[in-house]
Amino acid sequence: MKYILTFLIILTGGAVVLGQTGSLTGRVAAGGKPLESATVTVKEKNLGTITDEEGRFLLAEVPLGKQTIEVSLIGYGREIVTVEVKPGANVVNDIELKPIDHSLEEVVISGTMKEVSRLESPVPVEVFTARFFKSNPTPSVFDALQIVNGVRPQVNCNVCNTGDIHINGLEGPYTMILIDGMPIVSGLSTVYGLSGIPQALIERMEVVKGPASTLYGSEAVGGLINIITKTPLKAPRFSADAFATTWGEVSTDLAGKFTLGEKTRSLLGVNYFNYQNPLDKNHDNFTDLTLQNRISVFNKWDFQQRHGRALSVAGRYMYEDRWGGEMNWNRSYRGGDEVYGESIYTRRWETFGNYRLSSRFNFMFSANWHDQNSVYGSTPYLASQDIYFGQLTWSRQYRAHDLLAGLAYRYTYYDDNTPATWADGRNQASHTHLPGMFLQDEIRLSSRHTVMLGTRYDYNSVHGNIFSPRINYKWSSADRSTVFRLGGGNGFRVANVFTEDHAALTGAREVVFLEDLKPETSWNVNANLVKKYYLKRGTFLNLDATAFYTWFNNKIIPDYDTDPNKIIYANLDGYAVSKGISLNADAAFACGLKVLLGGTLMDVYNTEEGTKKRQMFAERFTATWSVGYTFSRQKITLDYTGNLYGPMRLPLLGDLDPRPEYSPVWSIQNIQVTKSFNDKWEIYGGVKNLLNQTPARHAPFLIARANDPFDKQVIFDGNGFPVPNESNPYGLTFDPSYVYASNQGIRGFLGVRFTVK
Template identity: 25%
Template sequence: MHRTMLYAAIAALLTLPSAPLLAAPAPHTPELDDVIVTATRTAVTVDESLAPVNVITRADIERLQARSLIDLMRGLPGVSIANNGGPGKATSLFLRGTESDHVLVLIDGIKIGSATAGNVAFQDLPVEQIERIEIVRGPRSSLYGSEAIGGVIQIFTRRGREAGVTPYFSATVGSHNTREATAGVNLNGEQGWLAANLAHADTDSFNSCRGKPSPGGAGCFTYEPDDDPYRNSSASLRGGWRFSDAADIEANVLRAEGRNAYDGSFVNESLYREQVVGGKVHLLLSDSVNFNLIAGSSQDYSDNFSNGVFVSKFDTQRDNYTAQADIGLAKDQLLSVGADYVNDDVDSTTAFAESSRDNTGLFVQYQGKAGRHDFQASVRNDDNEQFGSHTTGGLAWGFAFSDSLRLVANYGTAFKAPTFNELYFPGYGNANLQPESSRSIEIGLRGDGAGGRWDVHLFDTRIDDLIAYDAAIFAPGNVDEARIKGVEASYAVDLAGWALNSSLTLLNPKNVSSGFNDGNVLPRRARQTGRIDLDRRFGDFGVGATVEAAGKRYDDLGNNTRLGGYATLDLRADYAFSPDWLIQGRVSNVADHDYETAAFYNQAGRTYSLTLRYQPKR
């Protein structure tokens, strides 16, 4: 009955008479550095957003000389990362202290991730294919459904803005016999545009795990003291055509595949493939109604081997369909209504009791302004084939004390559906699991003036029915609860020619379940993280440094394995020896510190890289 009423409401809203549309996105809204679409599913500026957001642009990626998504996101507000031993190895991203599968990830509007494991292979998404990243912190299930407890990360593949034909390429060499190359071209005309890009990365890397031989072995339950190489080849294609001011289409594809060697007792090598294909139709139905239709599919494929012998495969596919209408009700009043459909399929050598399920989500969002006040309210109902109906909501308010000082407050509920592994993995899964759920509240203050741009956010998140191993049933159960309190702060300023960007996160991620783990810190989250980026140009020369630091963390629920804190310093420089050519050099972990973000898994010591880039300037 509730679904019928929601469908009827959407149909009624789509037939509303036209009204001036000032808050809705215009056709072909430019993807400027200060415009985001992930926080509200509509185009707003970073200053207008009531949610805390970080934006990483293509210029940032090249300035920082980042070699991976880990490089880009480590130390940002609310972000803590655990990596299992170097390039290409399993990487977990914890957003605001929530679980690694409590962040929803999109590529060009298409939901990605493994349906079996429940997380995203960040390590296999090459930065040379990325144009822009938007990181939204805080619950967003009321807009996106399952998984968005800690927040949402949206990655946009490369495209250029220069008119005409613009080719580019880069080549990198570095430590551990690292070789990388990229080549692409952007074409932009009056009505259409196309961006094509190829990239390849290959490294011998280093020994991923410092395990010890048996007897008395520890760590990865194996002893393989050899280098663990990684290879990644990728291609992306993104294009669009504008038929008129009222109609345009866009299509995109990203594919990354390769080989990864690691240390493990059951498997120690994988052939993987990550692929996303999508398309979007945009229609301006009237002066007050925008309509978007998005369809796409994401794949997460892995064939696993032990010393060259095939062991297993885990192939998952997610088909995505979205319809959304943005309706201007009056000046500075916008109503968005929409529906999402996602179907997950599993194809594996492991026999799962169920191999597919679907989810239909319906959502409504209101955004409005009244004087110095800004408002946002959203509600969503998800009908999951396995778990039935689940409703989430969000409320946000902003108040501008002045043009340069603003107060924001947010409240939201969210949920996470169990993965196929948790439900059906033979000998382990529990088909009676229920979704994890959360409620979060936060308050923030932002300032922007002659003294720089800054913000501070305080938040408190409670998560119920956390899934953990239940010894009473020898299977996963909804047995844990958590409370995560934290403070996030950032500050950016241009001072005497130097550009400073800094962030700090103080986190208290506690297990509050009754039992042995009550009061313990949730595993692999650092309670303190921070980052400083400092850059300056001297004509054709550029120099920069990044300091990233993290406090101690524990590797297990029982807090028996402690990992020490660390700090690393990266230095970089570049020289534009012509308007179109740039040479870059970087030294990472200058002091050659030994540290771990997951117990027994090594991180890179001091490494070097040298890059040559060509990109015509217009």
């Protein structure tokens, strides 16, 4: 009996020992000063607390043995320590955090074509990380930009839902899209190429507002968006992100990396999006959202070589099949005049790379091919475009000068079945050669003053010589909490209407050219002020204000007003202006709350023969926000994102058109909840377009003559103008160009992420 009792005592005592815990006490400081509201957690355990006014913390019931303690505070670096927890009280040595400013130390390349910290860049560059876009998951880069201040995804067609990106009110062709610094998405692909970039491979996006033609040449007139992809070295071993919506959309991103030997690494990503659920909630017998089936494959290779040389090569292939139109449309009606539909088959490949020849020489290259087979009702649009680009740069630091020089060459082949390539009674494909050179000198006058001078010369084989200078100045305070930038420069753009303006393709209006279109030129000046505040209890506030003014000469503006059956293109006999102010406010609190607010006021207009006219599809004001709060113990994050847009002028078909000339003030708002289970799994879900905002709520109809898309019942007079009658009281013709936002209303979504680091 006594042996049994002894065994039970030993067993019970062992259980007590196994169930014992200890407590941890300590102090968190920076430079010897206590830090209040610092977060202290035991990794992999559901234990955490925050420090008091003296920087002290207490963690109770900590399991015995070695534990990893993580300490963090907004505005300071994260610190991780390992401690041995024993029964009773355990005192941890003081934990020192180092103050940092991530936004200042972020490395950017878009403003100067060299890797520099955001603080040191004379050109203001806005940076958006992959985490920022995860607060509002979308199936494409195009949709993701809806929460970036001053940047608006513009839907250009009520039927096929293609779009482009507006920066500060300027149309999509004025925005250059780069991937890893290479001009990949341009020309024909501006309309369709923003879809299919696997977001799992995106490291960050850099946005430069205002002309950047000095470094990047044509099309960088309104600004540029540089999509920086992850490197095989830093990317996770495998990641998957998939979500679906209650409308029936399914989006999947897969990415993984592998190595071949010690010096060769590769990154592979796949994006797949599918939507095959035709809906007509505005009851016009047309699909509210274009049906799509899209796949994109991305592959990137990094090769390390001797003497510090490095080669990075990437490629992407995309195929997309999309259609929109009358609800009873199917492929048997493609190209006919019985049932209206817009069907687009797109095939595209890209390759681009960067070869670091030495510490001073660098060679960048890209090539892309784009094939498009489209029909808009009974109007076919068949087009093919090839673009080849190479650029050799040389850089050197000499005393206070940081020099960058480059030679560039760009060849563009374009062919289609429109008047754009028709001359002398036959089809003639376009061949454009664009050699150029540029020089940039960044002069550090002192530790607080920097001036950058740049100039570029290009020779366009069609339009001749093009010269683009610019100047930038930067001043920063001694503690680097205040930065002021002033810049000015010239931009240019050679337009191709059929590759840039979807309205020219639909066949709903006749396209008329009054003259041979000349290159557009612009002069821009902008002033930027950044002020950072480190407040009490770990609160961080960043204010970023910009005033901008851009003046255009030879601007090409489509004329929808003169004749409702035509789109008339000509160079503006006058000038156009885009001016305004914008403000971003970024705040982070120790409690886990993060707030990003942005607003822009702008006036975009053109003046001809003394008459000022507001530009079509340009809003007066815009606002964006992203608010996130993390419940650290529960590992739950709540995100609330949205935008607000002011009225914009829309194309009407005549004085009798009953639709409002201006869009209303409208807002798209979204909410999302994310639950993290560990370092590998996340589940997220929420609601998009909480207010159920759609254009159909503010107009009697969106698509003019949706009941007669081929104008078979329209009566025209001798001048080709429609005649009002009983069946057509407003004297309209079929036209889907009255559009300013997606017809997609409120919807729920649910997704999952899996990551192996």
